[in-house]
Amino acid sequence: xxxxxxxxxxxxxxxxxxxxIIASELTKKGLNVVxxxxxxxxxxxxxxxxxxxxxxxxxxxMMQDLSKExxxxxxxxxxxxxxxxxxxxxxxxxxxxxxxxxxxxxTYRFLPYDFEIRTKTIERYGKNKIPAEMTLQDWxxxxxxxxxxxxxxxxxxxxxxxxxxxxxxxxxQYPTPPMKKxxxxxxxxxxxxxxxxxxxxxxxxxLSETYTNxxxxxxxxxxxxxxxxxxxxxxxxxxxxxxxxxxxxxxTGKFEIRTHSYVRRVLKSGNKATGVLYTDLTTGEEIEQxxxxxxxxxxxxxxxxxxxxxxxxxxxxxQTGTGVIGKNYAYQVMKGNATGFFEKEEFNxxxxxxxxxxxxxxxxxxxxxxxxLKFIHGGSISITQTGHRPIQNNKVxxxxxxxxxxxxxxxxxxxxxxxxxxxxxxxxxxxxxxxxLDPTYKDAFGDPLMRITFDFEEQDRQLAVFxxxxxxxxxxxxxxxxxxxxxxxxxxEITTYQxxxxxxxxxxxxxxxxxxxxxxxxxWDFENLFVVGAVNFPHNSGYNPTGTxxxxxxxxxxxxxxxxxxxxxxx
Amino acid sequence: xxxxTKQHEKENPESSSRRKFIKNSGFVLGGLAVGGILGNLLPxxxxxxxxxxxxxxxxxxxxxxxxxxYFTPEQYKIVEAATERIFPADDNGPGAKDLGxxxxxxxxxNGSWGLNAREYMQAPFFKGENVQGYQGRLNRREIFDxxxxxxxxxxxxxxxxxxxELSEEDQDTILKDFEEDNVKLTTISASxxxxxxxxxxxxGAYCDPLYSxxxxxxxxxxxxxxxxxxxxxxxxxxxxxxxxPQSLRxxxxxxx
Ligand SMILES: Cc1cc2nc3c(=O)[nH]c(=O)nc-3n(C[C@H](O)[C@H](O)[C@H](O)COP(=O)(O)OP(=O)(O)OC[C@H]3O[C@@H](n4cnc5c(N)ncnc54)[C@H](O)[C@@H]3O)c2cc1C
Ligand code: SF4
Numbered sequence: 001x002x003x004x005x006x007x008x009x010x011x012x013x014x015x016x017x018x019x020x021i022i023a024s025e026l027t028k029k030g031l032n033v034v035x036x037x038x039x040x041x042x043x044x045x046x047x048x049x050x051x052x053x054x055x056x057x058x059x060x061x062m063m064q065d066l067s068k069e070x071x072x073x074x075x076x077x078x079x080x081x082x083x084x085x086x087x088x089x090x091x092x093x094x095x096x097x098x099x100x101x102x103x104x105x106x107t108y109r110f111l112p113y114d115f116e117i118r119t120k121t122i123e124r125y126g127k128n129k130i131p132a133e134m135t136l137q138d139w140x141x142x143x144x145x146x147x148x149x150x151x152x153x154x155x156x157x158x159x160x161x162x163x164x165x166x167x168x169x170x171x172x173q174y175p176t177p178p179m180k181k182x183x184x185x186x187x188x189x190x191x192x193x194x195x196x197x198x199x200x201x202x203x204x205x206x207l208s209e210t211y212t213n214x215x216x217x218x219x220x221x222x223x224x225x226x227x228x229x230x231x232x233x234x235x236x237x238x239x240x241x242x243x244x245x246x247x248x249x250x251x252t253g254k255f256e257i258r259t260h261s262y263v264r265r266v267l268k269s270g271n272k273a274t275g276v277l278y279t280d281l282t283t284g285e286e287i288e289q290x291x292x293x294x295x296x297x298x299x300x301x302x303x304x305x306x307x308x309x310x311x312x313x314x315x316x317x318x319q320t321g322t323g324v325i326g327k328n329y330a331y332q333v334m335k336g337n338a339t340g341f342f343e344k345e346e347f348n349x350x351x352x353x354x355x356x357x358x359x360x361x362x363x364x365x366x367x368x369x370x371x372x373l374k375f376i377h378g379g380s381i382s383i384t385q386t387g388h389r390p391i392q393n394n395k396v397x398x399x400x401x402x403x404x405x406x407x408x409x410x411x412x413x414x415x416x417x418x419x420x421x422x423x424x425x426x427x428x429x430x431x432x433x434x435x436x437l438d439p440t441y442k443d444a445f446g447d448p449l450m451r452i453t454f455d456f457e458e459q460d461r462q463l464a465v466f467x468x469x470x471x472x473x474x475x476x477x478x479x480x481x482x483x484x485x486x487x488x489x490x491x492x493e494i495t496t497y498q499x500x501x502x503x504x505x506x507x508x509x510x511x512x513x514x515x516x517x518x519x520x521x522x523x524w525d526f527e528n529l530f531v532v533g534a535v536n537f538p539h540n541s542g543y544n545p546t547g548t549x550x551x552x553x554x555x556x557x558x559x560x561x562x563x564x565x566x567x568x569x570x571x
Numbered sequence: 572x573x574x575x576t577k578q579h580e581k582e583n584p585e586s587s588s589r590r591k592f593i594k595n596s597g598f599v600l601g602g603l604a605v606g607g608i609l610g611n612l613l614p615x616x617x618x619x620x621x622x623x624x625x626x627x628x629x630x631x632x633x634x635x636x637x638x639x640x641y642f643t644p645e646q647y648k649i650v651e652a653a654t655e656r657i658f659p660a661d662d663n664g665p666g667a668k669d670l671g672x673x674x675x676x677x678x679x680x681n682g683s684w685g686l687n688a689r690e691y692m693q694a695p696f697f698k699g700e701n702v703q704g705y706q707g708r709l710n711r712r713e714i715f716d717x718x719x720x721x722x723x724x725x726x727x728x729x730x731x732x733x734x735x736e737l738s739e740e741d742q743d744t745i746l747k748d749f750e751e752d753n754v755k756l757t758t759i760s761a762s763x764x765x766x767x768x769x770x771x772x773x774x775g776a777y778c779d780p781l782y783s784x785x786x787x788x789x790x791x792x793x794x795x796x797x798x799x800x801x802x803x804x805x806x807x808x809x810x811x812x813x814x815x816p817q818s819l820r821x822x823x824x825x826x827x
C-alpha cells in the first residue's frame with residue numbers, strides 16, 4: 001500500500017520551464033503547490049567545472065538516464081518500433097529546471113499565422129493546398145490573445161532582442177537590448193540585406209546586460225563563454241527556471257519541491273483527477289499525493305505517457321483519426337542548411353553564446369507566396385554562433401575522407417574558417433504521425449515506454465531543400481570560397497542530433513472532438529487536470545518552441561487560478 | 572610568437588584563472604545583489620599560494636595516468652597504431668599517439684561509457700533499420716574486445732602479420748575494409764566498430780587533458796582552440812585572435 005500524504009491545492013509533475021512558471025504564478029496567488037521532479041536538485045554552483053565538452057556534450061551529463069527510461073521509434077506502422085538505446089536526434093532533460101537549464105535560449109514567438117494556420121492557409125490558397133493526410137488544425141487561440149503572455153515570459157526571462165519586422169505586433173519592446181554583434185553576424189546581416197531580406201538579431205535568453213525582472217530577480221550578463229547548449233550557465237546569465245521562477249515560488253513559502261520523485265500515475269475518480277502516485281527514488285517508497293488540481297509539465301513524452309497509463313482521455317486512433325491523446329506528433333526540419341568555407345579569413349568560432357545569432361523570417365510561416373510550392377509554412381533562417389567546441393565541430397569540404405591524413409589536415413585548417421547558415425523548418429502534422437504506448441519495451445518500473453511513429457513527408461523534403469538553397473545563397477553572398485549544402489533530406493533517423501523540439505500529443509484547440517485541452521490547457525474531459533508544454537502544439541512552427549511554451553504556461557497559470565476560484569470548464 | 576602570448580595574457584584577464592578573472596575583469600554588477608554563483612566566485616581568502624603551478628611548467632612532469640585500466644598491452648598497441656592512422660601526426664602537430672588517445676580510450680572503457688551504463692540495454696534485441704540506431708546487446712568494452720581481435724585476425728589472414736607490424740598503407744587497407752564492411756563479422760558490425768573507433772579518436776584528441784587525451788593541450792593548440800576560458804566578452808565583436816589555451820585544472824584553485 002502506498003503511503004498517503006495530506007492533500008495540497010496543486011501538484012505539479014516535472015519542474016522545468018512549464019512547471020516552474022506555473023508554480024511561481026500559483027504560489028504568488030497563495031495556492032499551496034508541491035512540485036515533483038524525478039531528477040536531482042540543481043544550482044549554479046554546480047557549474048564550476050562546466051566547460052567540459054566530453055562530459056556535458058558527449059556523455060550527456062545533464063540528460064535523462066536512458067537505462068531507466070527511453071522511447072521507442074519506428075518510421076511507420078509496418079515496422080517494429082525499437083528503443084532509442086543511445087542519444088541522437090533529441091535529448092531529454094532531467095533534474096530541477098529540466099531542459100531549461102541546458103538549452104540555448106533562442107526565444108522566439110510563433111507567428112500570427114501559426115495559431116490560425118488552417119483557416120489562413122485555406123483563405124489564401126484554398127482547401128486543396130492541404131494534403132488529405134495532413135491533420136492541420138487551428139490552435140483555438142489567436143496571436144493577439146497570446147501576446148500578453150509572450151510579453152510576460154520575455155520580461156521574466158529578460159529576453160535580449162530587437163524588433164523583427166516580419167513578426168506579430170508587440171505591445172512592448174524586448175526588456176534588454178540585443179546581444180553584441182560578432183563579425184560573423186555582421187556578414188550575415190549585410191548579405192541578407194543585399195538580398196532584400198529582413199535580418200534581425202536572434203532574441204536571446206542569454207542576457208545582453210545585467211537585468212532585474214518584475215519578480216525582483218537580478219541576473220548577470222552573458223560572457224559569451226561558448227559552453228551554453230548542453231551546459232549549465234556558471235554565471236546565472238542564461239534564463240533558466242532555477243535562477244528565475246523557482247526561487248520566486250520558493251520565497252512565498254508555498255512551494256515544496258520534492259526531487260528524486262518519479263510520478264507513475266495520475267489518480268482519478270470519475271471525471272476528476274484526485275492526485276498522483278509517485279515513487280521516491282531514494283527509498284523506493286510508493287507515495288500518494290492527493291491534490292485539488294493536477295498539472296502535468298513533464299515534457300511531451302511523459303505527459304502523453306502518464307495520461308495513457310492512467311487511462312485518462314481518449315487515446316488517438318490513427319486508423320479512424322478519432323481520439324486525441326497521442327495525436328499530431330510533430331518535430332522540426334533541421335537539415336536544410338549550408339556551410340561556407342573561407343580561405344582568406346579566420347573567425348573566433350570558439351567564442352559565442354547559445355542564442356547569439358541573426359535571423360530572417362522572409363521564408364517562414366506564410367511570409368512568402370506558396371502558390372507554386374509543394375509545401376506550406378517554411379522556416380526561419382539563421383546564422384548562430386554558439387561556440388565551436390572541437391570534438392563536435394570538424395567540418396571539412398565535401399569529398400574529404402572522414403579520417404586519415406587529409407581529414408586531419410582539412411579539419412584543422414578549417415577549424416576557424418567555416419560559417420554555417422541553417423534553416424529551422426516547421427513540421428506539419430500527419431494522420432499517421434503519433435504517440436502511443438509501446439507493446440513490448442518497458443521502463444525500470446515495468447511501465448510501457450512511449451512509442452513514436454514518425455517520418456519525413458514530401459512536405460518536409462521539399463521544404464528542406466528549399467531552405468538549404470536559400471541558406472546557400474546567403475553564405476555565397478557572405479563571401480565563402482566554397483559552399484556545401486543539403487541536396488536531399490532522406491528519411492527521419494533517430495541517430496544524429498537535430499533538435500529537442502518534439503511537439504504534440506495533447507493538443508489544444510477550440511473543439512473537444514479534435515483537441516485534448518482548451519486554450520487554458522485544461523483537459524476537456526478532466527476539468528481539474530491541466531497539461532502544459534510543447535505537447536499542446538497542433539503543429540510545430542519554424543522556430544524554437546520555448547518562447548511559445550513559456551507563454552502557454554503563463555496562460556495556463558491564469559486558467560488554473562480562475563479554476564481554483566470558480567471551477568468548471570474555462571472559456 | 573611567445574611574446575605575443577605573454578602580451579595577450581596581460582591584456583586579457585579571461586585567460587587567467589577564475590579568481591583572477593573576477594578580481595581583474597570588468598565583470599561588475601553595479602552593486603546589484605545577484606544570486607547564485609557570483610558570491611561563490613570570490614574566495615573567502617586569497618588563495619594565491621594554493622593555486623596549481625602554471626601548466627607549462629608541468630609539461631615535462633611524470634604522468635602517472637599513462638597506465639592501463641582495461642586494455643591488455645596487446646590491445647593497447649593495436650589501438651595506438653589504429654588511432655594514429657585515423658589521426659596521424661603531420662605538419663600541424665602531433666597525432667593520436669602523442670596526444671594520448673589510446674590511454675584516453677582505455678580509461679573511458681573502464682567507466683560508465685564502456686559499460687553503456689546510462690543507455691537502454693533491455694531485451695528483446697532485434698535487428699533494426701538503420702534509422703533506428705544501435706540495437707546490439709554488447710557494450711562498448713565487448714565491442715572493443717571483439718573488434719580488436721577481429722582486426723588482428725583479419726590482418727593475419729590478409730598479410731600474415733599482426734596489425735601493429737604492418738606498413739601504414741596496409742594498416743589503412745585494414746581500417747578501410749572495416750569502415751566499408753568488407754570484413755564480414757557475426758557478432759558486431761565492422762563499420763559500427765570503425766565508427767566507434769573514429770569517434771573516440773576525436774574525443775581523445777580534443778577532450779580536456781583531464782581525461783588523459785589531448786596531452787599538453789596539443790590538440791587544442793593545433794587548431795588554435797583556447798579550451799576552457801572564463802569569458803569572451805572582450806573579443807566577441809572582434810576578428811580572429813589566438814588565445815593560449817587553458818584547461819579545467821586552472822579553474823580549481825579559486826574555490827577549493
Ligand atoms: C540542448 C538543447 C537546446 C535547446 N535549445 C533551445 C532553444 O534555444 N530555444 C528553445 O526555444 N528551446 C530549446 N530547447 C528546448 C527547450 O529546452 C524545451 O522546449 C523546454 O525546456 C521544455 O520545457 P518543459 O518544462 O516543457 O519540459 P522539460 O524542461 O523537459 O521539463 C520536464 C521535467 O519533468 C521531469 N519529469 C518527466 N517525467 C517525470 C515524471 N514521470 N515524474 C516526475 N518528473 C518528471 C523531467 O525530469 C524534467 O525535469 C533546447 C533543448 C535542448 C535539449
Ligand atoms: S554563453 Fe552566456 S548564457 Fe551561455 S553559458 Fe556562457 S555565459 Fe551563460
